[in-house]
Amino acid sequence: MARIQPSTTRNTPDRHPTGEPRRTERDRARRTLSQNFLTDPRVVESLVRLARPRPTDLLIEVGAGRGVLTEALAPHCRTLVAYEVDPRLIDGLRTRLRPYPQVRVVRQDFLTAVAPDTPFAVVANVPYARTSEVVRWCLRAPRLTSATLLTQWEYARKRSGDYGRWSLLTVRSWPEVEWRLCGRVARTAFRPVPRVDGGLLRLTRRPEPLLGTSADRAAYARLVDLGFSGVGGSLHASLRRACPTRTLDQAFHRAGLRRDVVVAQVTPNQWLTLYRAVARR
Structure with a gap:
């Protein structure tokens, strides 16, 4: 009589009844918070160059994550406020950034933050699921000078007119804000790897609006x-x-x-x- 082999999809504590591995609490958090951590140092360098921070600048980072981008930005600015909503990442962030007294890690949803009343810039690997909200927060902030954002490739193309079509948000804000597509980022630059590539998008507030009053x-x-x-x-x-x-x-x-x-x-x-x-x- 042939021996029946145990099923490889057996419902063990680390597997779902379908046979798929069970999602851990961290997996669920990544999905809920739209977390795809940037790991490619070349892309980090590109973001820093594109942001062009100056020694006198106040920078805000949205979703600091594990601090890879934060650490790269820190030496180039006067003050860097790094927002992170995931409590599991805060201790590691603060430990990593301890050598940089100009960095302040804030455990808070960036979208609930009050915009500074002095000139500031935003730099971020934006959580894809919250891109539109982050961009609208930036546009509402009157003292924002620029926002250098790593978004979904499709979003960056759509907002910058790269499809040959222009969105209401871009056209409406154009007299005060320039939208520019600055490059494509392969999805393999992130962990976990998302389903789509990223795009480098830069919003720059014009020193003088194109409509004067x-x-x-x-x-x-x-x-x-x-x-x-x-x-x-x-x-x-x-x-x-x-x-x-x-x-x-x-x-x-x-x-x-x-x-x-x-x-x-x-x-x-x-x-x-x-x-x-x-x-x-």
Whole structure:
């Protein structure tokens, strides 16, 4: 009689009934907190170069993790505030960064932090699941000078117009903030390895806004919101609700746009031309 071999998918304490290894508490935390730790020193160096920190700068890091990027940034700035929400990482972070008195490790969700009232920059390997929230926090901070972010590759391309299409958030903020795609990062630069590559995205607040007054910027934002609303079925039809047809036709001609153009294909600079033409009517 043949001997029956024990099943390799037996429900042992370290395996799920399906035969898959059970997730540990750390595994669950990584999934919940969207933790993919940056381990490639070349990418760390690229982030530091791109951020261009100066000895007088105040830097904020989002999700310091194990401190690889924090340690690389520390020698280049006056003060570095490193936010980390995972309590399991705090002791290791503080031990690693003890040689750098200019670094302050804060156990707190970055999104609940109050933005500094002095100029500061953000640098981060952003938790992918919270990218949009982190970016919006940065855009709301009036004293932010720049944000150098490692995000999902698709997000970085979408926000920087690299697909040839532009998002509402980018177009709306363009008079005050430049969005620039600065490179691609292979997913193998992280542990655990995510499913997608990363992208280096840099937001830089302009020293002088492209629209000079707050009233102009508010009116521009309202025009952009109307254009992206989809009311009327086309950009031209949407904007016609606020502008006379003749004025709008002239503005489209000045911006080099056809009447049937898709709203996402209008560049930020074309939006500025549209606004200026409409505002002068």
